[in-house]
Amino acid sequence: MKLTKKFQFLHEGTEQQGRPTLLNEIYTELYITDAKEIIEECEIRQIETAAMKAVTEDRPINCNDIFTRLPGQNQPIRTVLTKGFAGIGKTVSVQKFILDWAERKANLDIHFIFPLPFRELNLINDKKLSLLDLLQVFFPETKEMDIFSDKYKVLFIFDGLDECRFPLNFPSNEILQNATKETSVDVLLTNLIAGNLLPSALIWITSRPAAADLIPSKCVHRMTEVRGFNDPQKVQYFRKRISDQSLADRIISHLKSSRSLYIMCHIPVFCWISATVLEKMLSQAESGEIPKTLTQMYTHFLIIQTNIKHEKDYEKNVTDEDMILKLGKVAFQQLVKGNVIFYEEDLRECGIDVTEASVYSGLCTQIFREEFGLHLGKIYCFVHLSIQEHLAAMYVHHTFTTQKINIPIFDLHQKAVDETLQNKNSHLGLFLRFLLETRYHNLEKTVKYIKKKIEEHPTPEKFISLFHCLNDLGDSSLVEQIQRYLNQRALTTAKLTPLQWSAVVFALLTSENLDVFELKAYAWKTNCAQMVRVLWHLVPVVKASRSVRYVIMTMHLRNSIIQTVLLFILYHLIYFEIKPSVHFVIFHRLAHCELTPKCCRPLAEALASESSCLMEMNLNGNVLKDAGVKLLSEGLGSFNCKLQIMGMNGCGVTDEGCAALASALISNPSHLRELDLSFNKLGGRGVQCLSDGLKNALCKVEKLKLRKCDVTDEGCAALDSALASNPSHLRELDLSGNNVRDLGAKWLFVALQNPKCQLKILRLKECGVTDESCAALVSALRSNPSHLKVLDLSENKLADSGIKLLSKGPKCPAIGLEQMLTGCGITHKGCGALALALTSNLSQLKELNLSNNAIGDSGLKLLSDALQSPHCKLQTLGLNDCGITDEGCDALISALTLNLSNLSKLHLFGNEIGKSTEERLLSIHPMGFIASLSKPHFILV
Structure with a gap:
């Protein structure tokens, strides 16, 4: 009941003289979102960008739901820090939360709410109190209540962290767990917020951004941001605030005619100031120039409030000018100190008699506010920081011009x-x-x-x-000039100075619609150096836009200065507030750009950012070495990293870099799905490190490329262990070009026998494997139904004997694989074994590549006979450079014209085939047959 009575009214202006309005009648829903991080950002910059940010790029949060966990979030939310600049609606959000709870509309699981504004806590900062004593000072009714019992859920609300005048020394303050022990207010609050004292209690803190970092991030479970009104909410406010809807429409129309004023309407307090002024100015009783600038609006507001004094019977011993100048002096001195609230001693310093403070408050009814902190003293502040700045500017100007x-x-x-x-x-x-x-x-x-x-x-x-x-x-000459460029879309050819680029950014940020920013209009036909300059200047526009389109994705940069600047932009964009709805991945292809290890630091920090949206990064062909990989691994191992594809092909990585990567792979969670480390000298020790990472249950890598990485049988033994681990997520392994030999291949084939092995694609091209390995492979596949679907054994000396082993018997499991057998020393004898396997009723072979084998016409005739079998499932057949002539093709054509074959793709490059034979082949199955003959990529449709 007490909280309902206290919070049911919204006082726009001073509580004593202001017009009280029921909060539920005028309350306009504010735009509140989850904040990415605490960033110290200037107030005026926030005001200008907040209107653009308050679009639907982030999911809005109802103020009553700030302690509600998001879908998929397991950790309970104990402490919430809500930031937002002055007048944006933080205190009103707190008031609405409390009122809805008191009226039993929301958060019914909370038993007690204790609002403790910092401005009132400042008044007892020099006292020694226990937490129990503190609550009894502000809430005497709690004296006989056992509020700290485990059966009660309690919420403490600390409003206005930026107004706090004690240090909040979290690292140095003593640890306190006893709610009845007396200590300073500073120690009480740090222990309450940190969870040492009443760890089950909920904590809600509000603050301006500049002070938000007073609370250690480890103590905050959720960061939210009050962004004030978006455009529809601005209109809604004026329609609620002004009863005459025709007048409300005129006010809205006037504000929209001035972009700078309409941006400021993002702040609820400025909406109230504008409504106060324009309601007077646009009525029939008033005349004069309607305010079109910020200063004009505030000057009229000051005049209106001063005139209220003449309508009331106030004492005449203080002139209007003297009063305004003294208030201006207070405003300026406190502004320089960074204070938005002040006390009696601050007034005395400026020549204001504290006994007449109420007179000063009354003279400017809603400019200067006096609030009572219980019975302990008086607190003074201006209704809004902007009013304080306005009076301070008047004081400085007057003092300068008169003295x-x-x-x-x-x-x-x-x-x-x-x-x-x-x-x-x-x-x-x-x-x-x-x-x-x-x-x-x-x-x-x-x-x-x-x-x-x-x-x-x-x-x-x-x-x-x-x-x-x-x-x-x-x-406005600069902006008008740039606006002409924008209208003509001539920025791609204009040579702009830094001053003009600044005007471009300003013009874009204050444009009517910044939902979609078309970057190609500004950097479409530019070289790399020009692109860097364009992007550098347009960073704030990219950050403020809801979506950005057509960023050039691939940049092969040869200049180390340019690529360093590009990486800095990457870091700047992602680390500071890049949004998930932006429809591109920035600079994700940086292959062969002469990147050095020092470039990896900004990339790592970008990967580790909470707002990172990078899903793929191609760094192939850059000499990053182990030093660079170690830096990148820090980003990869971050909980915030979302990277799924990483390419570091030919980057000078050794086993030392692999150790760092392995550490990242076992981090929680790892999003990485594809890793390419080909053409690096990893050796056995490097592969061993990677294998240790792959065995971890948290590692989700599905595709691993290790082509020409100096992998031997020793490395294969380590991979065998990884493939057999539980769970093993690896689906594709490429070891082509390594000295694996038969011993290494046997280790891999042993892994295939394990039911935990999920490998589907295994590439062992040019690995020194012989027919000896084929027997081990068949044995492994027979012992356990393997998941293997694709096997590449090209450029190995399998010969006909190896092929016969892979194709032996109608139940040989190898005939179910897609086989790449190019350059394996196969002759027509091997084709006979393959043909027999293809005609088996168990054959599932759909792709077979026999290119670069001397199978000749006799081998093709055997395969052609198999193609006619109803059991043959072959769809793709590769026969490039196989010594085939027209004679062999005659048999193939004969088989295909029977229309019994499933074959749809045929490759015959590098064979001695006449033109007439080509034409006959291309005439087969005209609706679906693709034949690659002497003319590359010739397709018949």
């Missing part, structure tokens, strides 16, 4: 611009805009200086505010 009359106004502007650019957190962005937008006749020097600074500061966090300043000063 330094002989110094040009340009000196003030220059100093303000420099201070804002040098400020670490850039929280002076709006202050600068308010200060510069003063109507003087000679501001050319200021405009010129701002353009110079934009060119010197290419990062968007710095130049975006300066572009707004140019617009507010009435100079």
Whole structure:
């Protein structure tokens, strides 16, 4: 009942003089999403990009569901940190959560909620209290209640972390587990948040982004972000706030006519300020120029609030000007310190008598807010940070012009611009805009200086505010020029300066629709160096867009500087907020780009980012060596890595790099499905390391390529162990070009006997295997129904004797495999054994490649007879360079014209076949037969 009474009203302005409204009548759903990470970002930059971010690229979260686990999430959510800049709606979200709980509408499993704003906790920071004492100070009714019992579910809400005035020293504070032991408020809160004290209690903390990192990430189970109103919610707010719907439509229309004002409406408090001003200005009772800029809007708001004082019987001992200047002094001093709340001693420093504080609050009813922290003292703040910045700018301008009359106004502007650019957190962005937008006749020097600074500061966090300043000063020449380029789609040919590229970014970020960004319009016909420059400048646009299309995927870069810059862009885009809905994989093909080990650091960090969307990375042909592989392995082993395909063919990797990769493969979880390490000198020890990784149950690698990696029988023994492990996910293994020999092949064939082995494709091309291995293979396949479907034994000395073993007997399991037997020394004798196997009623052989074997016409005649058998399932037959002439083809044509064969693909390159014979072959099965003869890739359809 107490919480219902306290939180049922929304006070827009001060609680004492403001117009109270039932929260449920005016509450407009805010846009809340899961946040990727804590990033310290300037307030003004957030304001400008938040409107673009508040589209449907992230799934919105109802404020009542912030402790609800997502699908597939097993870990319970204990501590939630909600970030968002000033006035975006964090406190209102807390208020709505509490009110819905108090009215039994949501979160009924929670028994007690204790809201403890930091601004009120600051007032008792010097006291020694136990947690029980602390609650009884704020909630006396808990004195006789056993609220810490295990049968109760308790939620603590700490609103306004950025207003906290004690250190929250998590590393140094003592560990506290006793709720009745007295200590400082700082120690109580750090132990409560860290879970040392009441580990079952739920914790909700809200904060502006700049202060969010005061809470260690290990203490936070969920990070959410309040993004304020998206465009439909802005309209909804004004329709609820303004009872006259016709007037509401006019207000909305006016705000939409100014892009900068409409972006600011993303902030609920600014919507209230705009409604207050425009409701007066657009009514019949008021006249004058309607505000079109930010400064104009705030100046009118100040005038309206000051006029309220004249309508009420306040004391006359303080003039309006004196009051505004003193408030401005407080605003400026606290802004420089980074404070949004202040206390009685702060007022005294600025010449404000604390006994008259209520008079100051009353004079500017909804500009300056006075709040009571229980019976312990008074807390002061401005309704919104932007109002504080506006008053601070008025104070600085007045002080400068009255005390330094002989110094040009340009000196003030220059100093303000420099201070804002040098400020670490850039929280002076709006202050600068308010200060510069003063109507003087000679501001050319200021405009010129701002353009110079934009060119010197290419990062968007710095130049975006300066572009707004140019617009507010009435100079939009740069943006208008760029807009012409954009309209004509002429940026691909224009040679833009850094200053003009900054204007491109500003124009795009403030465009009406940034849902889809077509990058090809800006970098379609560019060389690599131009592409780098374009991408570098357009990074903030890519980040703000809902989707980006047509990024050039393959870049064969030969310049080490260019590729280093590209990798930095990759890191920058992925590490900072790239979204899953972006429809591309950035720079995933970097084969033969002369990358060096040092380039692997940004790639690894990109792979390890929570927001990484990289699924494939081709680094073939780059000399990364073991040092680079070790760095990449750090990214591969991260829980956040989503990479499924990795190519490091010919990268100078040895057994040392394999050890790092093996460690990554057993990380939890590993998403990697395909790994290509071909043409590296891994040796037996390297393969042993990989095998150890493959045996781990968490390793999901299905395809492993180790062509020409110096693998011997020793390595095959290690792979045998991996293939027989449980579970073994490996489905394809390529060991072509290694000195495996018969002993190594036998180890692999032993693995095939194990029912846990799931191998489907085995490639042993050019591995020194002889007919001796064929007997072991047949034996292995007979002993256990193998999953093997494809066997490549090309370029091995199997000879006819080996083929006879593979094809011996009608029940030989080898006849069910797709066999690659090119260059195996097979003659017509071997073809006889194959023909017999093909006619078996158990034959499942669909693909057979006998290219580069001396089978001649006699061998082809034997195979042609087999093709006529109803049991033959062969669909593809490779006979390139087999010594075949027209004579052999006659038998083949005869078999095919009977229309009994399943054969649909035939390869006969490099044989002595006449033109007339070719024409006869190509005339067979005209709707489906593909014959590759003397003309490569000739297809008959």
